Amino acid sequence: MVSPLAAGNARVKEARKLSRRSVRTERRLFLAEGWKAVAEAAAVPGCLVEVFVTADARTEHAALLDGLKVPVQLADDRAVASLSGAVSPQGLVAVCRFVDRPLEAALAGSLLVICADVRDPGNAGTIIRTADAVGADGVVLAGSSVDPYNDKTVRASVGSLFHLPLTTGVPVLEAVRAAQAAGYRVLAADGAGETDLFSAGELFDGPVAWLFGNEAWGLPEEIAAAADARVAIPILGRAESLNLSTAAAVCLYASAQVRGTVEG
Template identity: 70%
Template sequence: MSTPLTVGNGRVKEARKLSRRSVRTERRLFLADGPKAVEGALSVAGCVVEVFATPLALEQHAELLAEAPVTLVDDRALASLSDSVSPAGVVAVCRHLDAPLEHVVRASPRLLAVCADVRDPGNAGTVIRTADAAGADAVVLAGQSVDAYNPKTVRATVGSLFHLPLAIEPDPAAAVREAQARGLTVLAADGAGEVDLFDADLSGPTAWLFGNEAWGLPEDLAALADHRVAIPIHGRAESLNLSTAAAVCLYASARAQRR
């Protein structure tokens, strides 16, 4: 077994730079932290460039890492690559996964999640995870949304980032129009919507449009949707948070499409 690299090693330092969005964007590389994320990354051909692992982690995850390009590092070096409070001992350097919007919708998706200006990495990651669980065909992060490759976003997806297509589209309106051009009905999740979620016809190809955590969807963007749909609030809560609302909407569509 080779001697583990230390925190001052050049390769470790270069990988650590991927904690910055500008470097991730320039290199189109990111870090996947923890065995679940690394497992997902290894399931995508050509995604993983290198896996850093401690000797203990290599022993614990021997089956997972058997065919992986593993570089041994000591505990301090691994901790410098992880933003987790308790690093699990394994971090992969991965290639970006996103594809152009037109490629993502080319395959005639039936269920699409479009996030417009979603800023919280935990929310964005949870929406991706929920979309995966609900059987959605793709997720679009549009506008000024958080970086899909932010370590907190990647961790919140719990591996789902590697399971379904992802598009990053600077113009949310373009995402709406492209979905409509491909035959999807665009439904804006809006607390003041004119259609009750449980009265809506969700059986056809649908793209759900979700807005910012604090201020929702801009009026001009919501106006582009085919319908505005409200989740009924039966109790005294003012509203649902973004990731919960997305889960309710996506699963309502998944149920209707599978009847």
């Protein structure tokens, strides 16, 4: 019987280094935890590199793991937990290759999301998940946005990271102007916007790129001014504002409904 790898094993230690952004960037590898992430990564050609799994998870997810064409390493609970950033590790962690693509790949559809300096990994992951759910054709994490391969971002995306074109490292204004040049109408989600989301239906005709700003300070004036229109979400109650990922969901589904992507 093969002994499980321990936390001090060289292979485990090398994988654990991927918790650091600098190492991820250098190797273009990242860690993805859980059976859902492993299954989605396996569906992307060339993405999955290897999987570390506990004995219990190996038994529970035998059908998935037996079908993989990459090494599946049995490791003890402590070793697998050391690769996980979760409070309650799921028992299997995959090493994956980066899935980001050039900006041109994200501009090949009719609904785009541009995140401008979005720093919170949970928000970024949730926006990716929402963009996937609404049928968007790509997400651009522009400017100084969070690393999409941060473990919290990967978990928050719940597998959607592997579903749609993702672009990183592009200056915000460059992303906005590239979208406009490709025929998109860029709509800035802005609490001080001149257009109410409830009356913005005509803006959703044709390709649309939603522009969302930083959690703390929103969109700088220069960036918001570069958009084709600024759209505000009405606050009907006493709340000061909406969380960024919630605001993104409201905007994306509002435009999708008018465009006929979803029923409503």
